[in-house]
Amino acid sequence: MTTAQPEALSPRSRPETTAQARGRLLRTLAPLWTLLALGGFFAIVSDSFLNPINLNNILVQVSTLAILGTGMTFVLLTGEIDLSIAALVTWIGVLSAHFFANLGVGEPWVTLSALVVSTFMGLISGIATTRLRIPSFMATLAMSLIASGLAIWISQGRIVFELSPWVQYLGSGRIGGQNGIRVMTVLAALCLLIAFLVLRYTRFGRYVYMTGANKSAARLAGVNTDNIVIACLAISGFTAGLAGLVLTGRLASAQPQVINSLLIDTIGAVVLGGTSLAGGRGGVLQTIMGLLIYGTLRNGLDNIGRDFDPPFLGLTSVEPINQFAKDFITGVVLLFALVVNVLLAGRSSRDKTG
């Protein structure tokens, strides 16, 4: 056999044509333009938007989404989906409070057991998806019902205010004194960083991408695609549990009611960044971009609500109108951004064949 000669590496591949390069740049940078456009718009119409305190607010607001989005990125990259995260968040919050307040379990056991349970539930979804061939859409939907059902059942519908010190610290603690950075923001950044390193540099990360890009080819190359899918859903379960603890701490209470918008917001943010629902394309950098767009949009709309009422709606006398229109506007912007993404993706794939 010939021996490998690392020093004899040939130059990198032929440079793309400028048209191809421009198309690719347009596609990969589309989320950045969206972010800049949104940021610019809100900076103009709202005086308080660019305030450092407000910008910090955005980071705090997206922290929970970032933790959830990390797991969702793994799942979407394999071409699957996880619809159970919002319910897991609620269930894990209730579970940790129940352990601490009603059963008298101490730390670190409350936190550890909560994370183990959520990871295990993700694992079950993964096994149902692969070994039992239930589409992840259905398997995680069922898991969602199980988790929300457990939350209501265990809590008996009651809100628990007595939280373990760890959970309180995760949700409202700060590092570096009164004005220091929030623990949850650090945690979110850590999740994203670890996910970035894993997806970009490890063998497992490569398997995740290849499983999503072409499942049959991955299997032919000896990749155990079932295990990859199971692992990704388990990761998503873990991050949902972590987000559950963080959110419970932030709200200073464990509420048995599922916050459904968490699921839509997470998938919306991840896909907005450019990670494909079909699998194989995207990554953590895209997710970060999507999170920032989403955070800017939600926060910006809050700010407009505070000091700007669009006169063309003729509702200037009704102060909180924007609060009620927030979801509607977010939905429209999400749809618009997705359309732009799809159009640009289609454009670049035509470039390839043409």
Next chain:
Amino acid sequence: MNTSPILQLKQISKRFGGLQALQNVDFDLYEGETHALVGENGAGKSTLMRILSGVYPEFEGEFLFDNRPTQLHSPSDALSRGIGMIHQELSVLPQLSVAENVFLGRQPLTPFRTIDWGRMNRVADEELAKLGFEIDVRRPLETYSLGIHQVVEVLRVILSGARVLIMDEPTSALSPAEVERLVELINRLRSQNRSIIYISHFLEEVMRVADRITVLRDGRKVAMLRKDETSMNQLIAHILGHEVNASLPTAAVRKNTNVMLNVQGLTADAFQNIDFDVGVGEVVGLYGPVGAGHFDVARALYGMYRYDQGTITLEGKPFPRTFSARDAIRRGIAYATESRRKSLFLDQANYRNITLPHLARIGGFAPSERKELAVAEPAMKRVHVQPHEPTSEVGKLSGGNQQKVAIARWLTYPPKVLIVSEPTRGMDVGAKNEVLSILRTFRNEGYAVLIVSSEPETVLAVCDRILVMSRGKIVRELENSEDLNKDALMRLI
């Protein structure tokens, strides 16, 4: 037979880019006639068939249907005019009942716009009886054999108003008993005055069912024979373009002394009792027409097709009852499929396609791009992937070069057995020769190589020994030699 044909093609030509697929081909079909279309792979049969069924609306030449110039816009347009196509891959829905499949898309309705089940079942039952089949039309189609699926599809097309039926390789997946039934069905259809265009590799069947036979070679019509006035040898001579030299070599098949892979009694739905072995440094060909089951045998050896019986032994060590592709790779079997789309990541870099099966060995937990390139580059160079761009996407390469990448994958850590399905499909002559010469070098390096193909040229060019498969069984084992040629192989299937 009537005096004027129901369908007439005059001087048909069709060109794809630089390839002249059909050139000045004439073809006609009378009422109540079965007209067979034969020729080698690439002779133009498929192109002609697609023109006849409306898939290619654009071509040069005249298309007369019922003596009127006709322009077909699509397959559904063709069907509405009375030309129906029975594809090799049937378009039935096995979960639905027989009757539902017969009336798929045009179920009889009651005055309330709901499905008239009574009428649907009754008519399906009557029509099947007319064709000589007494089956329960209420049962799901999947409870019946493939032969019945085909009958149902034929009936559906007939009830849609087809007077002309085009049948593409109708027998390739049928058992011998089912072939007999199909021949009967065709005779019955003929007595109902329906016209059939019959496309098949199986010349024996063609000689049985056809009234006339048109032979295509290299996109031209080379002969139009009446069944009564021709012989099998004449037919083959026309197909090949030279006199038949079909004597089988008499040399005894040599016994392997150094067996690498041994397969005993391998049986699944697609193949039965497959026995063979491949020796160290030997190239064995598994040859058969499309649908013979040889591709499924290859998949079974790689853990991608479940088999019911038999043993697979590598270097004396038997494989477990079920195993995954991962296990097969670990034990030393490498496999390049006939479908590059299914086996390659077309939108991923070349080097990633090559290193994927070996990532653990290359870099353990976190392989670096540098180490991966160090593996992929020499492999790509060895098979001359052109252009040599390891970080560019596989999808940007030509078909031949994509195939080289699929093979390059198995060069760095040589397997014990290399299985390649259709190594040269869809390639131009230059690329074909290049890939074949790469495969030849493997023999000298001690690989045991199994080439699975439906192209006789491919197996004849590289194999030491050829196993001929037909309808799921190995029908002959031949030592490759100067004397062995395409004619002989084609006679065997």
